[in-house]
Amino acid sequence: MNENTSLKRGTLLLIFLAITLSVPAEEMDGTVGFLEKMEMNLSCPDSSLVTYRAITCLSREQGDSLFRVHRFFCMKDTGCNLLLIASSPDAIKGSGVLKKGDEWWLYNNRIKTFFIAAGTDRIDSTALSCLDFLPAHYSSWYAIESREPFAEGPDQFTLITLRAKTKTAPFAVLRVRVAEPELLPMREECYDHENHLVRTRWLRKWERNDQWYIPTEIVVVRGENPDIKTLLFPEKIVKSPLPDYIFTRSFLEFLGY
Numbered sequence: 001m002n003e004n005t006s007l008k009r010g011t012l013l014l015i016f017l018a019i020t021l022s023v024p025a026e027e028m029d030g031t032v033g034f035l036e037k038m039e040m041n042l043s044c045p046d047s048s049l050v051t052y053r054a055i056t057c058l059s060r061e062q063g064d065s066l067f068r069v070h071r072f073f074c075m076k077d078t079g080c081n082l083l084l085i086a087s088s089p090d091a092i093k094g095s096g097v098l099k100k101g102d103e104w105w106l107y108n109n110r111i112k113t114f115f116i117a118a119g120t121d122r123i124d125s126t127a128l129s130c131l132d133f134l135p136a137h138y139s140s141w142y143a144i145e146s147r148e149p150f151a152e153g154p155d156q157f158t159l160i161t162l163r164a165k166t167k168t169a170p171f172a173v174l175r176v177r178v179a180e181p182e183l184l185p186m187r188e189e190c191y192d193h194e195n196h197l198v199r200t201r202w203l204r205k206w207e208r209n210d211q212w213y214i215p216t217e218i219v220v221v222r223g224e225n226p227d228i229k230t231l232l233f234p235e236k237i238v239k240s241p242l243p244d245y246i247f248t249r250s251f252l253e254f255l256g257y
Helices: 003-022 034-040 249-255
Strands: 046-057 063-076 080-089 095-099 103-106 113-117 142-152 155-164 175-179 184-192 198-207 212-222 229-239
Touching: 034 142, 034 184, 063 142, 080 249, 095 249, 103 249, 142 175
Parallel strands: none
Antiparallel strands: 046 063, 046 229, 063 080, 080 095, 095 103, 103 113, 142 155, 155 175, 175 184, 184 198, 198 212, 212 229
16 A cells, blocks of 8 residues: 555545534434424414313313413513413413513412412313423424334334433423324323323324414323323414513413403
């Protein structure tokens, strides 16, 4: 082997190493952009008002419970703002949840009091949490640990396992069945740090709405009490600019009267 040949091979090796080191490992196995594409498909308007109807199946003795909530949502450069206000049942009418930046507040209209809250807090007697009313943040909170094909009867999915990469992630591990090519999550299993199943969420039906997809039927089951499940249906969607004063504690109190 002459000196010129050795020099060329050494140069090629350095170029290969430079390219390899500059590309994240996720991109090399084709997973970079997967979570971001999921979020793009699921992104909602920067400002909107949605009315939801939730039915919680309690037990044969208790029957079903109807819960109706109005969601005000606005995306800002500093993060997303969210206000939820319940209009039924009467026992919680006027109560709600406020998210402003990183702060969460729960308002109890019966005693006219605010409490510090968290996104994972359960909403009244439902199986829902506040996070069920926010856009997906898969790429911000999680990294892909594995990705493999999965079949359930005739249906084909991609099964991805996501592990939390930040302390703000609501769950330690997510296992998500994704329908391709649209990259729509169809089922999510949420686990804590001790690998206990916290809850399962099915997103059974999707509809295309302008440039994004919206789930038209969501079912949530809590891990600690699988007998209680909540069905969530969006009833009305209004895209409209929302003023900043909507996302304040004083406005939530005003709606409660």
